[in-house]
Amino acid sequence: MPMNPDLEKERQGGTFDVEQLTHILDGGRDKTLKRHFLEQEVLKDPVFRGPDTRFLSREELFGELLRKHVAVIKKTQELSIDDINEASTIYSAAMNNNVGPLTLHSVAFVAPLDLMADDEQKKKWLIPAKKYEIIGCYAQTELGHGSFIRGLETRADYDVNTQQFVLNTPTETAIKWWVGGCVAVGDIGPKFGFGGVDNGYLCLNNVRIPRDNLLAKTGKVLEDGTYVKPENPKVVYGSMLGIRAALPKVGAYNLSKAVTIAIRYSCVRHQSEIKPGCGEPQVLDYQTQQHKLFPLLATAYAFHTVGVWMLDFHSTVMNEINEGHYHRLAEDHVLAAGLKAVINWKTHEGIEICRFSCGGHGYSLASSLPVIYVNHVANSTAEGETVILLLQTAVYLMKCVIDLEQGTPLDPSVAYLDQSFSKSEQWCSDVDMHSLLKAIQFRSKKFTEYVSSFVKKELMATGNQQLAFNKHKVILVECAKAHTEAVIMNAFVTKVDEILQSNPSVGKVLSLLCQIYGVTEILAHSGDYIQYEYLRKIDLDNIQDQLFKLYTYIRPEAVLLVDAFDFHDEVLKSILGRYDGQVYENMFKWAKASPFNKQDQGTFRKYIQQLKQAKL
Numbered sequence: 001m002p003m004n005p006d007l008e009k010e011r012q013g014g015t016f017d018v019e020q021l022t023h024i025l026d027g028g029r030d031k032t033l034k035r036h037f038l039e040q041e042v043l044k045d046p047v048f049r050g051p052d053t054r055f056l057s058r059e060e061l062f063g064e065l066l067r068k069h070v071a072v073i074k075k076t077q078e079l080s081i082d083d084i085n086e087a088s089t090i091y092s093a094a095m096n097n098n099v100g101p102l103t104l105h106s107v108a109f110v111a112p113l114d115l116m117a118d119d120e121q122k123k124k125w126l127i128p129a130k131k132y133e134i135i136g137c138y139a140q141t142e143l144g145h146g147s148f149i150r151g152l153e154t155r156a157d158y159d160v161n162t163q164q165f166v167l168n169t170p171t172e173t174a175i176k177w178w179v180g181g182c183v184a185v186g187d188i189g190p191k192f193g194f195g196g197v198d199n200g201y202l203c204l205n206n207v208r209i210p211r212d213n214l215l216a217k218t219g220k221v222l223e224d225g226t227y228v229k230p231e232n233p234k235v236v237y238g239s240m241l242g243i244r245a246a247l248p249k250v251g252a253y254n255l256s257k258a259v260t261i262a263i264r265y266s267c268v269r270h271q272s273e274i275k276p277g278c279g280e281p282q283v284l285d286y287q288t289q290q291h292k293l294f295p296l297l298a299t300a301y302a303f304h305t306v307g308v309w310m311l312d313f314h315s316t317v318m319n320e321i322n323e324g325h326y327h328r329l330a331e332d333h334v335l336a337a338g339l340k341a342v343i344n345w346k347t348h349e350g351i352e353i354c355r356f357s358c359g360g361h362g363y364s365l366a367s368s369l370p371v372i373y374v375n376h377v378a379n380s381t382a383e384g385e386t387v388i389l390l391l392q393t394a395v396y397l398m399k400c401v402i403d404l405e406q407g408t409p410l411d412p413s414v415a416y417l418d419q420s421f422s423k424s425e426q427w428c429s430d431v432d433m434h435s436l437l438k439a440i441q442f443r444s445k446k447f448t449e450y451v452s453s454f455v456k457k458e459l460m461a462t463g464n465q466q467l468a469f470n471k472h473k474v475i476l477v478e479c480a481k482a483h484t485e486a487v488i489m490n491a492f493v494t495k496v497d498e499i500l501q502s503n504p505s506v507g508k509v510l511s512l513l514c515q516i517y518g519v520t521e522i523l524a525h526s527g528d529y530i531q532y533e534y535l536r537k538i539d540l541d542n543i544q545d546q547l548f549k550l551y552t553y554i555r556p557e558a559v560l561l562v563d564a565f566d567f568h569d570e571v572l573k574s575i576l577g578r579y580d581g582q583v584y585e586n587m588f589k590w591a592k593a594s595p596f597n598k599q600d601q602g603t604f605r606k607y608i609q610q611l612k613q614a615k616l
């Protein structure tokens with residue numbers, strides 16, 4: 001199919017090599033080539049062809065995705081794929097923006113076995129689980145409790161005579177609920193999205209399991225019922241930590257898809273007139289459209305950068321823990337908590353902005369933006385609700401203030417809290433990314449000190465830390481967000497500095513995106529900068545001008561920047577986001593193919609006929 005002339009023209013501009021940026025995003029040219037190979041292994045294999053999942057009922061969708069997920073597993077086994085990133089490539093190429101039915105087996109059943117099973121148990125369960133000889137799920141949440149783990153009611157009473165645990169969900173609120181991939185007892189019913197996953201309920205009534213079913217790498221129960229505590233009790237939370245550490249990159253992936261669709265479509269879509277008689281411009285030429293999408297384009301790159309960094313950091317900490325060193329577990333937990341919370345929340349807002357920036361066609365499943373949205377938003381609740389996780393980060397920051405007062409060294413990711421910040425010169429409209437980072441770190445430091453003063457005062461008055469925290473939860477959450485933004489910006493600036501050395505042309509365009517991210521973040525909280533006397537009105541006016549100027553620099557690069565995400569059309573599965581931009585012809589073809597247009601109109605006639613018989 002010929003290329004849409006608008007997109008053809010967009011691809012003749014640009015100042016950087018798209019392929020080199022794709023290699024950077026993938027982690028190197030070899031990784032890109034391997035990803036292409038794996039995608040083609042899926043796209044050329046007829047077993048992965050099937051009905052357009054956007055036209056399927058929930059039952060049909062579950063069945064089709066289960067069929068494809070099994071094919072994904074067979075393909076990874078056939079190709080001897082062990083690497084989770086490579087497995088995810090095959091999975092994403094097959095799932096058409098859905099979450100597959102066996103995802104929880106991989107991310108929430110196999111992972112804890114790997115983390116907490118002893119060698120015997122690994123032989124018994126981990127090896128068959130990795131081969132899908134046993135399929136598992138993660139049944140923690142109950143009808144009455146999800147966030148408050150210490151409030152869970154399920155019981156596991158030890159029967160010393162039989163060396164067994166007797167499992168019970170003693171009350172209705174104790175019923176295990178939301179259990180992804182729980183094909184045993186029952187499905188909890190239709191959901192907002194996640195239609196590919198059968199989230200189930202599980203009632204336990206005197207279910208007996210052997211003593212050695214308790215994963216014993218950390219804590220264990222001896223034959224006489226004595227409980228041997230893990231060296232560090234927090235390791236039992238490790239499986240949640242692992243998924244949280246992975247979710248920032250999942251958020252970046254989903255936002256990158258949405259931005260690719262919205263920016264390509266915004267170049268194809270012509271609407272209204274700027275100068276009468278001069279034809280309808282591309283909607284991406286409107287400043288308002290750029291203001292919707294370019295900060296999100298910058299955000300997708302920022303989130304990808306920090307998502308890769310978080311996974312590397314978490315993997316290092318897990319290796320240290322395997323050698324018995326727990327000193328970075330707390331920092332790992334609060335970084336994963338803050339990044340998972342902020343990135344997934346801002347991503348779901350971003351996908352929605354991408355959807356309505358495409359007008360009516362964004363609302364059609366032909367765009368796939370609604371599909372990406374409803375499957376993504378779960379990540380702001382699942383695996384730790386946003387506020388819950390931000391409070392974890394906030395409590396850690398309050399401890400950092402005390403550490404500072406006591407002269408205790410801080411963890412690297414919060415070292416900036418011990419720095420002094422000053423800004424004397426007036427900002428013009430070309431503030432560099434390092435100055436923007438300093439400003440964002442300054443705000444986080446000031447906010448942390450401000451919130452800590454309130455919590456301390458409350459603690460002095462009540463002597464109860466939980467009460468003190470509970471009274472200031474709103475500003476504690478904002479404090480955690482401010483810190484997390486400092487972590488994101490720091491990761492982005494650090495990566496761009498590195499790329500400026502290795503590939504100046506790519507680095508330059510990324511530094512523009514980094515400035516857009518930083519300026520947008522500062523303008524979103526301009527009141528704080530005035531209140532803390534870090535910025536004046538003239539500074540804010542100047543960086544507002546800078547933002548609009550940056551949009552003009554990014555405009556000719558925008559399509560190339562989303563092309564660099566390198567989503568194959570069959571992976572993106574969006575008519576608005578097609579690489580060739582042939583939207584209208586394919587929208588019409590897609591609509592005509594809808595089963596709804598094929599079904600017998602008998603129903604329509606039957607009921608309308610009643611009206612005709614009535615005396616209207």
Ligand SMILES: CCCCCCCCCC/C=C\CCCCCCC/C=C/C(=O)SCCNC(=O)CCNC(=O)[C@H](O)C(C)(C)COP(=O)(O)OP(=O)(O)OC[C@H]1O[C@@H](n2cnc3c(N)ncnc32)[C@H](O)[C@@H]1OP(=O)(O)O
Nearest residue numbers: 073087091106146147148149150234237241333382383384
């Ligand atoms: C071949 C096929 C290949 C397929 C490949 C798959 C590819 C997948 C691609 C991705 C596609 C789609 C993505 C979807 C995947 C995601 C699906 C998600 C499904 C959802 C699952 C779930 O939701 S499971 C249930 C999750 N539940 C929660 O998160 C509960 C939240 N609540 C809590 O964590 C705790 O209650 C809370 C932390 C809030 C409170 O803990 P508590 O003990 O009550 O009290 P505290 O004082 O706060 O904490 C005590 C101390 O422990 C520290 N701490 C707390 N949590 C942790 C942790 N996780 N790690 C380490 N430390 C922790 C805390 O800091 C305290 O420490 P202190 O020093 O004592 O202060």
Ligand SMILES: Cc1cc2nc3c(=O)[nH]c(=O)nc-3n(C[C@H](O)[C@H](O)[C@H](O)COP(=O)(O)OP(=O)(O)OC[C@H]3O[C@@H](n4cnc5c(N)ncnc54)[C@H](O)[C@@H]3O)c2cc1C
Nearest residue numbers: 138139140141145146147178179180378382383384385387
């Ligand atoms: C798509 C999806 C898949 C899931 N898959 C699984 C799974 O496979 N296995 C599993 O075990 N669970 C699963 N879950 C459950 C998930 O882990 C919980 O929904 C999540 O932990 C939130 O807990 P909750 O539902 O009890 O919400 P609640 O904690 O009841 O939250 C309700 C509101 O109360 C607020 N709140 C609660 N506590 C506090 C507090 N201390 N301070 C301030 N505000 C508070 C929250 O911020 C929120 O606004 C899944 C959920 C979803 C949506």
